[in-house]
Amino acid sequence: MIHLQQVSKLYRTDRVETTALDNINLEIGKGEFISVMGPSGCGKSTLLNLMGLLDAPSSGSVALDGKAIDRYGDRALSRVRNERIGFIFQQFHLVPDLSVVDNVEIPLLYRRMSNKERRKAALAALDRVGLGSRTHHFPTQLSGGQQQRVAIARAIVGRPNILLADEPTGNLDSQMGDEIMGILEDLNQKEGTTIVMVTHDPRMADKTHRVVRLFDGRQVQ
Amino acid sequence: MTRHLLKLVWNRKRSNALMILEICVSFLVVFVVATMGLFLLDNYRVPLGFEWKDVWNVRMGVGRNEANAGDAAAQQATLARLFQEVRSLEPVEAAAGSFVVPFDQGGWEGSYRVKGRNVDTGVDRATVGFDKVMGLRLVAGRWFEEPDATQSWEPVVIDQDLARAVYGTADPVGKALFDPRPDERPFRVVGVVSDFRKGGELLPNDNFLFRFSSLDHPEGQAFRNLLIRVRPGTPPAFEEALVKRMQGVAPDWSFEVRPLPQVRATAFRFFLTPLIVAGTVAFFLLLMVGLGLIGVLWQNLLQRTREIGLRRAAGASRASVHRQVLLEQLVLTSLGVLIGTLLVIQVPILHLIGVLSSQVFTAGLLVAMAAMYLLSVLCALYPSSLAARVQPAEALRYE
Ligand SMILES: Nc1ncnc2c1ncn2[C@@H]1O[C@H](COP(=O)(O)OP(=O)(O)OP(=O)(O)O)[C@@H](O)[C@H]1O
Numbered sequence: 353m354i355h356l357q358q359v360s361k362l363y364r365t366d367r368v369e370t371t372a373l374d375n376i377n378l379e380i381g382k383g384e385f386i387s388v389m390g391p392s393g394c395g396k397s398t399l400l401n402l403m404g405l406l407d408a409p410s411s412g413s414v415a416l417d418g419k420a421i422d423r424y425g426d427r428a429l430s431r432v433r434n435e436r437i438g439f440i441f442q443q444f445h446l447v448p449d450l451s452v453v454d455n456v457e458i459p460l461l462y463r464r465m466s467n468k469e470r471r472k473a474a475l476a477a478l479d480r481v482g483l484g485s486r487t488h489h490f491p492t493q494l495s496g497g498q499q500q501r502v503a504i505a506r507a508i509v510g511r512p513n514i515l516l517a518d519e520p521t522g523n524l525d526s527q528m529g530d531e532i533m534g535i536l537e538d539l540n541q542k543e544g545t546t547i548v549m550v551t552h553d554p555r556m557a558d559k560t561h562r563v564v565r566l567f568d569g570r571q572v573q
Numbered sequence: 574m575t576r577h578l579l580k581l582v583w584n585r586k587r588s589n590a591l592m593i594l595e596i597c598v599s600f601l602v603v604f605v606v607a608t609m610g611l612f613l614l615d616n617y618r619v620p621l622g623f624e625w626k627d628v629w630n631v632r633m634g635v636g637r638n639e640a641n642a643g644d645a646a647a648q649q650a651t652l653a654r655l656f657q658e659v660r661s662l663e664p665v666e667a668a669a670g671s672f673v674v675p676f677d678q679g680g681w682e683g684s685y686r687v688k689g690r691n692v693d694t695g696v697d698r699a700t701v702g703f704d705k706v707m708g709l710r711l712v713a714g715r716w717f718e719e720p721d722a723t724q725s726w727e728p729v730v731i732d733q734d735l736a737r738a739v740y741g742t743a744d745p746v747g748k749a750l751f752d753p754r755p756d757e758r759p760f761r762v763v764g765v766v767s768d769f770r771k772g773g774e775l776l777p778n779d780n781f782l783f784r785f786s787s788l789d790h791p792e793g794q795a796f797r798n799l800l801i802r803v804r805p806g807t808p809p810a811f812e813e814a815l816v817k818r819m820q821g822v823a824p825d826w827s828f829e830v831r832p833l834p835q836v837r838a839t840a841f842r843f844f845l846t847p848l849i850v851a852g853t854v855a856f857f858l859l860l861m862v863g864l865g866l867i868g869v870l871w872q873n874l875l876q877r878t879r880e881i882g883l884r885r886a887a888g889a890s891r892a893s894v895h896r897q898v899l900l901e902q903l904v905l906t907s908l909g910v911l912i913g914t915l916l917v918i919q920v921p922i923l924h925l926i927g928v929l930s931s932q933v934f935t936a937g938l939l940v941a942m943a944a945m946y947l948l949s950v951l952c953a954l955y956p957s958s959l960a961a962r963v964q965p966a967e968a969l970r971y972e
């Protein structure tokens with residue numbers, strides 16, 4: 353489904369050149385639940401950005417269903433992001449000026465559907481993460497765990513078949529973390545969603561099919 | 574998407590309020606200037622009712638001896654001799670006396686009663702030949718003739734406006750005008766001319782009434798202005814010759830010659846200068862507001878890069894981000910324009926300005942709206958294209 357071939361990512365700033373990823377080869381199959389582990393700064397978020405088509409590699413190729421992403425134009429790329437990929441960010445990235453339900457609706461705004469359908473889908477997604485009663489709050493009025501769940505609802509509202517989760521349980525206590533892990537496992541098992549999850553928690557990684565370990569931009573093991 | 578944007582704008586109302594206010598104020602300023610301009614333009618399109626190109630005005634000051642003596646008959650005699658002299662000059666095609674001078678600031682406004690209601694009108698007292706000098710177009714009846722001076726009624730010539738105001742569609746010629754006053758001969762209409770716009774092209778078309786001033790029979794206030802139609806192409810040097818000849822007839826009178834094109838230019842300056850000043854002020858205001866708008870949009874963009882990155886990650890294309898920024902700006906502009914319109918609408922509702930026609934008013938509104946939308950789009954173009962260029966991975970990295 354997602355295929356990374358000799359992927360490297362370099363960041364050049366004024367003074368330094370950072371190799372965030374170095375020659376990564378990775379094949380992720382349909383319906384897999386994979387965790388990515390490694391110390392801070394080893395390139396986990398960078399890897400997720402490449403898989404989520406948010407960034408292009410410095411060298412190597414990223415292919416989705418066998419088609420290299422550098423073959424897509426902006427419009428087509430946006431469409432793939434919209435229809436096939438759900439992103440849960442490390443820092444939630446909720447829009448502070450929008451209510452919970454409006455935040456969740458965002459991916460659906462870029463699809464052809466009625467306001468009513470959008471609202472219905474957003475409420476269903478919020479229900480699924482157990483936030484059905486907080487739909488008209490603003491992000492600042494929620495706890496960290498609740499914000500994380502809004503971010504999950506937003507990532508799954510469009511029923512993507514790939515879910516990229518950057519430390520979805522990192523900011524949560526273990527009970528809340530388990531709950532969220534439950535939601536992800538549920539999506540993976542019941543809907544066959546392919547999931548790539550960054551985590552620092554070996555307990556969470558154990559529950560996934562496969563662990564990819566990164567160290568200093570390189571794949572270890 | 575529109576609903577989403579409305580919500581976004583509403584939820585950001587505190588940071589948007591200032592921009593809406595700026596747009597509203599600019600809208601009002603543009604409306605005022607545009608309406609002023611359109612008002613003058615609207616007036617300008619209407620026919621003037623006279624021809625001014627080859628007409629000269631001679632302002633006469635009565636000699637001290639005659640003035641001191643209060644000797645009306647002597648003044649009258651001098652005037653008659655002056656007329657004779659002027660008419661004998663080769664470049665002069667026609668000459669007439671008049672109380673007021675077209676385009677000139679000075680004027681004479683009368684208010685008369687017609688069947689119990691008041692009719693306001695501009696008034697002039699003019700001599701025989703005034704119609705020739707000014708190129709008036711008679712639509713009914715005739716201009717004054719000397720025998721009119723000795724009738725039991727006072728002859729008047731009215732313009733079509735006044736005719737309509739008093740008689741509606743009926744033929745006014747031969748009819749009495751206005752309710753009679755005890756101390757005056759009753760007015761009787763002898764002729765109707767097409768709308769006469771003494772104030773010139775820039776002022777609204779008003780009613781006009783000519784009363785008769787006889788050269789033989791002094792009555793009322795004597796005219797102090799000579800209007801002379803000269804042959805086309807008469808050189809300005811004739812001005813000096815003219816004064817010299819008149820001075821020869823009346824050595825202690827004073828004469829000041831002003832070609833009507835010059836009087837007209839002065840009048841135009843008088844009415845256009847405020848418009849130009851206001852227009853310049855409005856232009857700089859718009860410039861300031863425009864630059865401010867760009868600044869605010871830019872600032873917003875910096876504050877909202879993460880939101881933009883998030884939208885891009887969620888499937889917004891560059892084009893839809895571009896569109897969103899423009900649309901948000903248009904929503905804000907619409908709010909400012911809406912508030913401005915609600916304020917401006919009070920003018921006709923409360924009958925604040927009578928002279929504004931509803932067409933001019935509406936056109937002023939449309940111009941102001943168009944100006945604000947144009948300004949907004951222009952100012953949003955660059956920031957929105959910057960927004961479209963936001964790299965999602967970059968934008969979402971920092972906390
Ligand atoms: N836009 C960028 N410009 C410069 N350097 C960058 C950029 N993005 C990432 N890096 C660098 O690339 C390396 C990998 O960053 P990345 O965010 O992928 O790490 P991470 O594994 O997600 O870390 P953490 O666990 O702290 O989130 C780091 O050294 C980081 O400083």
Ligand SMILES: [Mg+2]
Pocket residue numbers: 396397398442518
């Ligand atoms: Mg990271």
